[in-house]
Amino acid sequence: MLSDLGLHVLLALGEGPSHGYAIGKAIEDQSGGRLNPTTGALYQALRRLSQDGLITEADGPKDVDARRRYFTLTARGRRAASGEAAGLDALVRTARKRRLFPQRA
């Protein structure tokens, strides 16, 4: 089962390989400021996702800080993210049908 933060990490990596700070920033942007994970929480999520095989480490550019680590989606991660999104989409459609969510203009 994907956590809220986990899904956001996968979404952030949907744009391509990225590193810790950029992922954190992307999550803050794409959640409209609702989520702003601490460094600790972010890496805990990253570790969980790599243990589950949803993301993996990638090579980064040569000229950056040596401590920086890059992550990228695995095929499994891609499937998990789109599966989750499909589930959410179904939820939204049901909510619309029951008039619990604004109709599309």
Place this chain on the structure above:
Amino acid sequence: MRIYRRLLRAAAPSLSRQYGAAMEETLDVRWRQARGRQRIRICCREGVALLGLAWAERLGERARRARRQQQVVAGGKARTMDTLGQEMRQAARRLRRSPSFSAATVLTLALAIGANAAIFAVVERVIIRPLPYPESDRLIELDHGSVALRIANGLGNTPGVYFIYKNRSQSIESAALYGLVARTLSDGGDPRRVRAVAATPSLSTVLRTQPSLGRWFTETEGVPGAPVVAVLSDGLWTRQFGRDPSIIGRSIVLDGHPVEVVGVMTPEFAFPDPATELWLPAQMSAAQGFGLFSQPGIARLREGVALETARAELQGLLVGIADAYPDDPRARSNVNTKLTFTGRLLKDATLGNISRTLWLLWAAVGVVLLVAGANIANLFMVRAEVRQREVAIRRALGAARLGLGRYFFTESALLSATGGALGLLIAWVGLRLLVQAGPSTLPRLHEIQMDAIVVGYVFVWVAVSALAFGSLPLWRGVPMTALHESGRGNTLTRHRHQVRHVLLGAQVAMALVLLLASGLMVRSFQNLRAIDLGFNPDSTLAFSINLPPAKYSTVETMIAAHTTIIDRVAVLPGVASVSATTCLPLSMGCSGNTIVVEGEVYPPGTLPPTSLVRAVGGGYFETMGMRILRGRGIERGDVDRKEPVAVISQAMARRVFNDRDPIGLRLAPNQPPAPDGTRRLEWLTVVGVVSDTPIQRDLPESQPSAMLFMPMPFAVTGTRIGPSASIMNFVVRTSASPESLTAPVREAIRSLDADLAVAQLNTLQAMVDRASARMSFTMVLLAIAALSALALGVVGIYGVTAYIVTQRTSEIGIRLALGAEPTGITSQIVMKGGFVALIGIAVGLAAALAGGQLIASVLYGVSPRDPAVFASTAIALQAIALLACWLPARRASQLNPTIALRAE
């Protein structure tokens, strides 16, 4: 960010192994992107997250261990390893077994951290963020001084200057003038004096604040002739109108006129001070002429403009005021006074020297924390020594050094956390007391509360103390090397005692510094108390009446009303005498002016001497208990017949008449020339000289202010210069207790005019006490800090000596058995302790001498290096230290040698 890495390694070792470097890098970038408060936020959030990680790690470890244990049990070999949780539980059990050690540590820490956090909360809100407005570092005060009048600053502004700055200045973005006005609010219930501020509509632009309800004034409402509207404070809205939102658009009755309410400000908005209840538009236009200096003003600097640049530019603009107002002779005469622009940053102007006081208090509680830390360090060292045997056994059985570290860390973490939690509680209580007792001049005092930053501050101290005390036994962990040595501590304690003595000496030094500071404060306070008030505040009641101009439009009707009030109150039972003044002592300047002496010539470019001017009722000096030094006072007949007489203060007699007998000479408060260039002066004949009265108490003037008293009918209204006739302060000298007269006085005023509000009804003594509130506030807090440091220090000296005596019991026993004199042993121990204290005192004295200037600005009439205070404090502290050594030392000499030897 190395700290983060270390903390991470301690909190979550596995995550740190895997991603430590990357996490450090990420946090580095975040840190660089953040500014100021965001950084504090990051510290707090990451700190809490680390705790969460530690928790998660522990859970994970436990799950793994459970699995492994099952395997091990399956293998037939059962063995449990220590976990963090178990260690904690064990540590708690150990601490429960030594309740006195735990209680002493927790309480000392709680008090020190609590006091620290409470003062920090005040410092943080009052000094670091004194102004609750966006980009408040660009706000400046608009103020002027005069070289010719020898007035350094505080003149304020005139509308003329304001319009020049507003229209011509490049360095300021917006400017506003404001002024305190008294209004009587009669809305249904009893009429009530409200503290109102008349401000130019630009005020909200300058401060960048908007009402929480309705709107602020429009520019057109700030033009003369526009209908008057009002904006309420959140407090007034709550108290008077029950937070009814329909107040917007409704009319309230101010000074007898209906005024429409257009807005309600936010609760935080407290400009210029928290007591302000109502804002009205100040209506002015450039066409009204140059005007008089009186109104305070503020401005917002343009982005990137420094205060110095603005100062230089505005100073330059002052030269042009005569040309800008060619028809107004006041503009030219103001140029003659050599005006200077003296505006400061609004932050500095608001804080004044309060910030110095608060930093001082913070430093004081910081020192208390250090003294407390030294005590706790001692306790921990003793504990480590007592535990030496147990530790040695653990080591012998193969416990790693890391495991031993955990042994002490868990204890210190538990104690620090408990102490911190209790400290938060103490801080919360302390803060309530501070806010209640603090002087009302502290900006944002009413907003001070425990917030996340204060909690974070406590958290930091808890972490620091947990690390410091936990690592202490490890740092001096050398002696815990071998089992065979641990049984006899008496042979290798020399090094340990040295550490202890250094701590002890430091405690004495710090306690001395605090005692000196508070001793100097007490001396200052005594000096302030000893200043001659010039009047007698016993058995007197004072109150203030503001006559609404709608009903009382001329000076004559006002004076008649004031006289009626005096007559009505005078006949109340218990009243000895009644009089009135436009300005009470200790109420700052009120009204001042230049004074022209008849026959004196003032060449162009020079100005007549200045003086404060008050209009008073008959028998004012007698009622106040002021001493008439020469001639006579102002009598009822002078007031009733409007006799042109004046009584001057001693300072004025000295300064203006240079010991020439002033009685019979004539003088006149200056008036600006009329447009035709002529001056209309009202000459007054000096009939008496009275004792000086101070205008403030916290920062006494180096010289008393010159003062001129004239009969009440010479007060003025409208734009004439002089004391205003509409607001009068009445003084009642009573034969009964002054408090018993408050109700009859209110009733007497109500029977005269039900629309009049009785304001500031209080005894003169209460007013005197309030005037010295800040000094006593500082003194009391410093004294509490100093006494806590002293108590902690004494406990430390006593404890260490007692401990050393216990350690040396067998040695002393041997010596006694060999025939040593008991008194010799006592004096040896006392000498040793006394010597350490003496060195501590020497260091403390040196520190106090070096840091004297830091406290000089809050002292009065005493040098920061006052020899009497220094000598008496040092001697007293040395005596107390010797006593604290002697008590346990005496016990040593009374040892029975056989029992002492058996202690082995």
